[in-house]
Amino acid sequence: MKHLTDKKEFDFRILKTIPIFSELPDSRLEALFEKLKRNELKRNTCIFLEGEPGKEFFIVAKGKVKIFLSSPEGREVTLTFLEPPQFFGELSLLDDLPRSASARTVGSSILYSLRKESFQNFLTEYPQAALRILKTTTEMVRRLTEQVHSLVFKDVQGRVAKKILDLSKKQIGIKFTHQELANMIGSARETVSRVILNLEEKRVLKINRDGIQILQIHELEKLL
Amino acid sequence: MKHLTDKKEFDFRILKTIPIFSELPDSRLEALFEKLKRNELKRNTCIFLEGEPGKEFFIVAKGKVKIFLSSPEGREVTLTFLEPPQFFGELSLLDDLPRSASARTVGSSILYSLRKESFQNFLTEYPQAALRILKTTTEMVRRLTEQVHSLVFKDVQGRVAKKILDLSKKQIGIKFTHQELANMIGSARETVSRVILNLEEKRVLKINRDGIQILQIHELEKLL
DNA sequence: GCGAAGTTGTGATTTAAATCACTTTTTAAA
DNA sequence: TTTAAAAAGTGATTTAAATCACAACTTCGC
Numbered sequence: 001m002k003h004l005t006d007k008k009e010f011d012f013r014i015l016k017t018i019p020i021f022s023e024l025p026d027s028r029l030e031a032l033f034e035k036l037k038r039n040e041l042k043r044n045t046c047i048f049l050e051g052e053p054g055k056e057f058f059i060v061a062k063g064k065v066k067i068f069l070s071s072p073e074g075r076e077v078t079l080t081f082l083e084p085p086q087f088f089g090e091l092s093l094l095d096d097l098p099r100s101a102s103a104r105t106v107g108s109s110i111l112y113s114l115r116k117e118s119f120q121n122f123l124t125e126y127p128q129a130a131l132r133i134l135k136t137t138t139e140m141v142r143r144l145t146e147q148v149h150s151l152v153f154k155d156v157q158g159r160v161a162k163k164i165l166d167l168s169k170k171q172i173g174i175k176f177t178h179q180e181l182a183n184m185i186g187s188a189r190e191t192v193s194r195v196i197l198n199l200e201e202k203r204v205l206k207i208n209r210d211g212i213q214i215l216q217i218h219e220l221e222k223l224l
Numbered sequence: 225m226k227h228l229t230d231k232k233e234f235d236f237r238i239l240k241t242i243p244i245f246s247e248l249p250d251s252r253l254e255a256l257f258e259k260l261k262r263n264e265l266k267r268n269t270c271i272f273l274e275g276e277p278g279k280e281f282f283i284v285a286k287g288k289v290k291i292f293l294s295s296p297e298g299r300e301v302t303l304t305f306l307e308p309p310q311f312f313g314e315l316s317l318l319d320d321l322p323r324s325a326s327a328r329t330v331g332s333s334i335l336y337s338l339r340k341e342s343f344q345n346f347l348t349e350y351p352q353a354a355l356r357i358l359k360t361t362t363e364m365v366r367r368l369t370e371q372v373h374s375l376v377f378k379d380v381q382g383r384v385a386k387k388i389l390d391l392s393k394k395q396i397g398i399k400f401t402h403q404e405l406a407n408m409i410g411s412a413r414e415t416v417s418r419v420i421l422n423l424e425e426k427r428v429l430k431i432n433r434d435g436i437q438i439l440q441i442h443e444l445e446k447l448l
Numbered sequence: 449g450c451g452a453a454g455t456t457g458t459g460a461t462t463t464a465a466a467t468c469a470c471t472t473t474t475t476a477a478a
Numbered sequence: 479t480t481t482a483a484a485a486a487g488t489g490a491t492t493t494a495a496a497t498c499a500c501a502a503c504t505t506c507g508c
Contacts, residue, residue, distance in 0.1 A: 069369070071377040079369070095362045100369045127351040130358055137361045138319045144368035145293070145303070145324045151375045152410040153295040156495070177455065186376035188496055193456060380465070401485060412466055417486060455504070462497070467490105474485070 014061050015112070018085045020132040032122065036112040047089075047103040047111070054092020054099055056113040060084045063109020067101050068183070078183045080143060081106065090133055093119050151186055154224070159185040160195045161223035164205070168214055175211030238285050239336070242309045244356040256346065260336040271313075271327040271335070278316025278323050280337040284308045287333025291325050292407070302407045304367060305330065314357055317343050375410055378448070383409040384419045385447035388429070392438055399435030 012033055015021055021029060036059075041047070047058065050069060058065075065082040079101055082088050092099050093116050105111075114122070123129055150159045163185050167174045176184075182192040196212070199205045204219045205212055214220060236257055239245055245253060260283075265271070271282065274293060282289075289306045303325055306312050316323050317340050329335075338346070347353055374383045387409050391398045400408075406416040420436070423429045428443045429436055438444060 069373050069376070075377065077372060077376045079372070091362055091365060094358060095366075097366070100366050123355075127354065130351065130354040131347070134318060134354055134358045134361060137358060137365060138315055140365045141315060141361060141368065142319075142321070142324050144365065144372060148301060148303070148368060148371050148375065148410075149293050151372065152293070152301045153299065179455080186372075189456085190458085190497080191495055194458085197457075403485075413486085414467080414488085415465055418488085421487075450506105450508090452507095453505085455502100457502075458500090460498085463495090465493090465495105467492070469490090470488085472485105472487070475483085477482080478480090 014085050015059065018059060018087060019135070020087070020129050023128065024126065032114075032118075035118045036114055039111045039113055041105045041109050041111060043105055043108045045105045045109075047105065048099050050099050050102045052099045054089060054097075055116055056089060057087065057093055057116075057119040058089045058103075059087045059112040059114075061110040061112055063111075064106040065103055065109065065111070066106050067103050069101050076183050077186050078180070079147075080140075087136075089113075090119070091137075094133075156185070156187045156191050157195050157198075158223050159187065160192060160199075161220045164212060164214065165217070165220055165224075168217075173210035173213065238309050239283070242283060242311060243359075244311070244353050247352065248350065256338075256342075259342045260338055263335045263337055265329045265333050265335060267329055267332045269329045269333075271329065272323050274323050274326045276323050278313060278320075279340055280313060281311065281317055281340070281343040282313045282327075283311045283336040283338075285334040285336055287335075288330040289327055289333060289335070290330050291327050293325050300407050301410050302404070303371075304364075311360075313337075314343070315361075318357075380409070380411045380415050381419050381422075382447050383411065384416060384423075385444045388436060388438065389441070389444055389448075392441075397434035397437065 012030075015029065015033060015036075021032070024032070038061075041063070043063075047065065048054070060082050061084055063083075065088065067079045067082065067088060069077045069079065088103060091097075123133075150162055154162065160181065163181065164174060167176075178192045178196065179189045181196075182189045185192070196205065196207075199220075200207060202219070204214070204216045206215050207213070236254075239253065239257060239260075245256070248256070262285075265287075267287075271289065272278070284306050285308055287307075289312065291303045291306065291312060293301045293303065312327060315321075347357075374386055378386065384405065387405065388398060391400075402416045402420065403413045405420075406413045409416070420429065420431075423444075424431060426443070428438070428440045430439055431437070
């Protein structure tokens with residue numbers, strides 16, 4: 001492994017933290033690593049678009065990727081964000097159908113990509129990997145099911161409350177613009193602004209430089 | 225196989241048409257079949273509820289099953305319908321989380337169920353099966369993604385048009401009540417009635433005893 | 449530290465669609 | 479075949495939230 005640069009060495013270590021790959025013997029992992037293409041991308045770079053044929057599988061080594069849907073008028077709904085050591089783009093490689101959503105970097109990022117054939121070879125060679133991928137796919141199903149649930153049954157206030165609660169379980173300090181929050185819940189920026197302002201006035205939330213902070217989690221849960 | 229009754233023989237043949245099972249050698253399939261419990265259910269019988277722990281995997285041998293979400297106020301959104309030889313209920317068995325949706329029979333049905341441990345044993349014994357299940361799970365992801373897309377970007381007319389077009393690709397004659405159609409697209413019965421009436425007046429659709437018939441597919445596609 | 453770009457705050461207006469409240473029609477069961 | 483139950487049609491009303499149209503703040507890159 002001495003031939004790897006420090007940079008690559010760093011990324012190689014990240015690769016080992018990914019559940020699908022971590023089980024592979026080091027020798028095999030290294031061979032796979034040679035097939036990966038390193039992509040350094042600036043922020044807001046398009047990775048693929050809804051409707052395109054899927055050619056690659058991606059692993060996030062650094063930065064953040066947004067998976068989203070867009071309307072002809074240019075509106076967007078955010079489906080999810082991905083950070084190291086998560087991966088994405090496997091769906092179209094599994095079923096040979098066009099991309100169901102688009103992907104773009106949020107911050108400047110480093111991605112590793114694996115071409116379709118290599119990904120499929122990998123899957124046939126290591127069928128256990130199918131089970132790991134199945135795991136992330138079930139997570140997608142659950143996330144999307146919840147999103148449908150929220151969209152149909154909850155008003156904007158309820159959806160904002162749920163989103164803030166969900167985000168707070170994954171990170172401290174929720175730093176998103178109102179526009180981004182609106183995209184996550186399928187609403188309009190102004191409406192989200194008004195809802196958040198209202199929750200701030202009721203001392204349920206507090207906004208500071210680190211983003212949104214929950215003051216009364218119980219009050220927020222009542223809005224669900 | 226002589227010990228199987230005619231009834232069971234019939235269901236056994238259905239079992240063989242299911243992609244996950246069809247690859248198994250007959251001997252192994254028969255052993256698995258012995259572990260299956262046969263359930264004859266009347267129409268509108270609850271199979272499981274959102275939030276419950278998942279204990280079984282189900283195969284539809286006869287009839288029709290609805291997968292849906294419900295709100296505290298008693299409203300419902302339909303996620304999908306399942307017919308022979310489809311299966312369902314695997315999600316919670318794969319990730320050990322509560323049921324993400326509820327299931328109930330639509331017509332009187334026959335289901336085969338496999339207990340969690342047997343399902344999991346089956347998966348470890350036949351890792352190729354993970355790939356087949358992965359296939360149906362990706363279908364769920366695509367269906368749900370489309371549902372989110374429609375809910376956020378389309379108005380009720382657009383959602384009705386899309387649903388009718390989608391259904392028409394799978395069956396001739398779309399026979400659902402307006403209420404059911406409303407549940408499928410997350411809208412209200414009255415609104416759906418008005419939209420369909422309007423499409424009928426414009427000679428885009430025709431309603432007869434077999435349900436909805438599309439007259440001008442191109443007009444319907446324009447509404448998407 | 450300045451100016452431009454990106455965010456947020458806010459009122460006014462519009463709009464789609466839910467809800468309500470019935471009637472009429474269709475379907476299925478006794 | 480009557481009648482009960484389910485489904486569909488329809489006007490009127492209400493409502494939540496999108497949209498429009500700016501002003502006022504923040505940030506942040508030069």
